Amino acid sequence: xxxxxxxxxxxxxxxxxxxxxxxxxxxxxxxxxxxxxxxxxxxxxxxxxxxxxxxxxxxxxxxxxxxxxxxxxxxxxxxxxxxxxxxxxxxxxxxxxxxxxxxxxxxxxxxxxxxxxxxxxxxxxxxxxxxxxxxxxxxxxxxxxxxxxxxxxxxxxxxxxxxxxxxxxxxxxxxxxxxxxxxxxxxxxxxxxxxxxxxxxxxxxxxxxxxxxxxxxxxxxxxxxxxxxxxxxxxxxxxxxxxxxxxxxxxxxxxxxxxxxxxxxxxxxxxxxxxxxxxxxxxxxxxxxxxxxxxxxxxxxxxxxxxxxxxxxxxxxxxxxxxxxxxxxxxxxxxxxxxxxxxxxxxxxxxxxxxxxxxxxxxxxxxxxxxxxxxxxxxxxxxxxxxxxxxxxxxxxxxxxxxxxxxxxxxxxxxxxxxxxxxxxxxxxxxxxxxxxxxxxxxxxxxxxxxxxxxxxxxxxxxxxxxxxxxxxxxxxxxxxxxxxxxxxxxxx
DNA sequence: GTTCCTTTGAAGATA
DNA sequence: TATCTTCAAAGGAAC
Numbered sequence: 001x002x003x004x005x006x007x008x009x010x011x012x013x014x015x016x017x018x019x020x021x022x023x024x025x026x027x028x029x030x031x032x033x034x035x036x037x038x039x040x041x042x043x044x045x046x047x048x049x050x051x052x053x054x055x056x057x058x059x060x061x062x063x064x065x066x067x068x069x070x071x072x073x074x075x076x077x078x079x080x081x082x083x084x085x086x087x088x089x090x091x092x093x094x095x096x097x098x099x100x101x102x103x104x105x106x107x108x109x110x111x112x113x114x115x116x117x118x119x120x121x122x123x124x125x126x127x128x129x130x131x132x133x134x135x136x137x138x139x140x141x142x143x144x145x146x147x148x149x150x151x152x153x154x155x156x157x158x159x160x161x162x163x164x165x166x167x168x169x170x171x172x173x174x175x176x177x178x179x180x181x182x183x184x185x186x187x188x189x190x191x192x193x194x195x196x197x198x199x200x201x202x203x204x205x206x207x208x209x210x211x212x213x214x215x216x217x218x219x220x221x222x223x224x225x226x227x228x229x230x231x232x233x234x235x236x237x238x239x240x241x242x243x244x245x246x247x248x249x250x251x252x253x254x255x256x257x258x259x260x261x262x263x264x265x266x267x268x269x270x271x272x273x274x275x276x277x278x279x280x281x282x283x284x285x286x287x288x289x290x291x292x293x294x295x296x297x298x299x300x301x302x303x304x305x306x307x308x309x310x311x312x313x314x315x316x317x318x319x320x321x322x323x324x325x326x327x328x329x330x331x332x333x334x335x336x337x338x339x340x341x342x343x344x345x346x347x348x349x350x351x352x353x354x355x356x357x358x359x360x361x362x363x364x365x366x367x368x369x370x371x372x373x374x375x376x377x378x379x380x381x382x383x384x385x386x387x388x389x390x391x392x393x394x395x396x397x398x399x400x401x402x403x404x405x406x407x408x409x410x411x412x413x414x415x416x417x418x419x420x421x422x423x424x425x426x427x428x429x430x431x432x433x434x435x436x437x438x439x440x441x442x443x444x445x446x447x448x449x450x451x452x453x454x455x456x457x458x459x460x461x462x463x464x465x466x467x468x469x470x471x472x473x474x475x476x477x478x479x480x481x482x483x484x485x486x487x488x489x490x491x492x493x
Numbered sequence: 494g495t496t497c498c499t500t501t502g503a504a505g506a507t508a
Numbered sequence: 509t510a511t512c513t514t515c516a517a518a519g520g521a522a523c
Contacts, residue, residue: 355516360501380518381499388500422504425515
């Protein structure tokens, strides 16, 4: 994890950059030989990588040296360890402040009660929400405040200190869903105008249009104000969506909550809970609604009308487990074969809970569109190379944002899927997940591409795996054969 | 339709 | 404990 101590050594992996410098130098030469149009394109693309790399120093040119220093001494790990240590000390508080001065943490004092007595959001809650979900209309945390906004059009930024460096003590939980997404704000992100902390927002507009939530959901009433409010589970990252299959089977009360890109990231599954829901996990009724909204319908009690206060409690998970257990008891009357077959069938149907995204993945998710827009590259592999280098070019503060986001994602993930382990997704454990073929990449392997691979337009690091001569073709496409290495040109004239 | 590619980081597995 | 392996996202290309 990033530190802000400004120590002399930069162990953020900047060693990578020398490669690009060398290549870029060659690239420039090569670019100069190309047409002006190509040069312009190359400049634009190169600028993607170069813009922040010009200050990077490194002398390493080997693949091995491109890797970060040993983890035990790495700046990231130190910070991460400190974070985790702090997280342990923080008694499970999700958004408490770790003791890292200058670290852009986003803290909320007490998310269990994000509402003020009048039903509006507490300022700090608004601040956090606007940080994490900028498209949230946190100003209009309640119908009242929304109406007030409508009338006065005057937010009260006096409460809002700023996106970062907010630090609040106190317990936090996942009751953010008591906040509401605004139906007025644009939900679809523009690729060029992405908030730095919006990687988690993938909701589509239609999913939050006023008419979309089932009418009966409107019955959700703020227990404090008595004002009906839609039970938007907006506190949950869209990385924890419902599985599409689950949504499709039954008009689940929150079935309209579907991530924009359609692919569930953290679909809840019964299989995700290898153990009963821990009683120690403090989840309030709001959280429970969220959880219930992400459970397959077969895990939710048959009544689909949500309780005004509660909607199903996390105990529902437990109770559902018990329910399943009792169901199994009943099923024991049937033949065991039938039961086994049914179990296997259900097991196959289980959507697997995906890993929480790490900092770099969050960064990629956010920046990919920008890179794609600025660069004509199509292949994700090439884009990821750019992103990887830009990641290293990021300042520690900027990286820290993503590390913090990733940390919260992990914590949220842990709360949503307490029994989940990354091992569950390993090939063999997850039905339907194909085992990844092991890459036969050997460090230090000779690389003719390296010699021929200036990659003029992208400042990409040299390809290390030359086992497949078709790589340049796959990498650049047929229309950019001038970027191919010699062997590839020869093979695919 | 499935797998590969490519990146970094987290976490499990293994020696 | 250190190292290795797998999997997260993405989407075009290859098979």
